[in-house]
Amino acid sequence: MTGNYSREFLYIKKFLEEAKEVLIVAHSAPDSDTIGSSFALKEYAVSRLGKKAVVACLDPLPRYFSDFLGNESIQDPNIVLHRFDLIIGCDAVERGFEKIVTEKKENQKVILLDHHTTLRLKKIKPDLVISDERYSSVCEIVFDFFDFHRLEISRRIAEYLLLGILGDTGIFQHANTTPKVMETAANLMRRGASLSKIIRLVFKNKRLETLKLWGRAMERAEINPRTGAIISYITRKDLEDLQVGAEDVSGVAEILNTVSGTKFSLVLSERGENRVKGSLRSEEYKNIDVSQIARLLRGGGHRLSSGFEIRGKLVKDESGWKVE
Secondary structure, three states: OOOOOHHHHHHHHHHHHHOOEEEEEEOOOOOHHHHHHHHHHHHHHHHHOOOEEEEEOOOOOOHHHHHHHOOOOOEOOOOOHHHOOEEEEEOOOOOOHHHHOOOOOOOOEEEEEEOOOOOOOOOOOOOEEEEOOOOOOHHHHHHHHHHHOOOOOOHHHHHHHHHHHHHHOOOOOOOOOOHHHHHHHHHHHHOOOOHHHHHHHHHOOOOHHHHHHHHHHHHHOEEEOOOOEEEEEEOHHHHHHHOOOHHHHOOHHHHHOOOOOOOEEEEEEEEOOOEEEEEEEOOHHHOOOHHHHHHHOOOEEOOOEEEEEEEOOEEEEOOEEEEO
8 A cells, every 4th residue: 555544444444334325526627536536436335335326526527538437427516415424525625525515414424535635625524534645546545445455346446446547647657657556557457447448538539629729729838938837828718619618628738748848837727707727737857846836826736736726817918818
């Protein structure tokens, strides 16, 4: 195991076995790690323990997950909370968890699983927390939970877990790709998870409209010679013109981060009426901690992959584009 979580893993199993109905919360703008870990736990709770379990999220699933997930779906966030006796938050729980779980009843247990260290819940006091940035992903945490208890990992669970690991390691290209991550991935493949299938269905399954959106962002990119930042932006009009969603913005910051001579990338994208999201990426050898930038704007994340959300909109004037 990456950390000594024997006690926590014992309690997670105990809480799952004692629960009747389980609510698993994925973070807003869901990515492969929150989806993979959430549905892996749901599959275990339903198929192995015979529990009722649902996955809830503030935002709809990105289109590129549909082929991979098949008949699986997420629950509308406006659910009856009191019917669940166990609630689990998977990955980046500060992003939307308390908008779904607005209060905690006395008979409810709350588990938070994360590999970020920016847990700032204001209303809910969890019963158990694992928050360890040494893990590549929450899916790696969930794998260690299964491995600790010697639980059978079905092919479907293995695919969910490999999905999250692939996503958060950039298909084994990020600095968080440790020897243990590779061993875990190999273990999941031995249990039937298809690396090529997941990459084909999720990571290389891009629509033409998505690529056109990325093209607009690439064309606008500029390098700040003083900071070494490469910066671009995407407006709501871009999304409307190309008939794409917020999920199609994913990947732009990582591509820009590959530009030679840059220290980090920043992509600003308009979300909703008066919100702008910032995505920050860097690499180990660049020696930049982008999470420090994100925290200044009340965001969070890892040293090499962070984000924030601020009120405002992108406005162009004589000096260029800015948030106001």
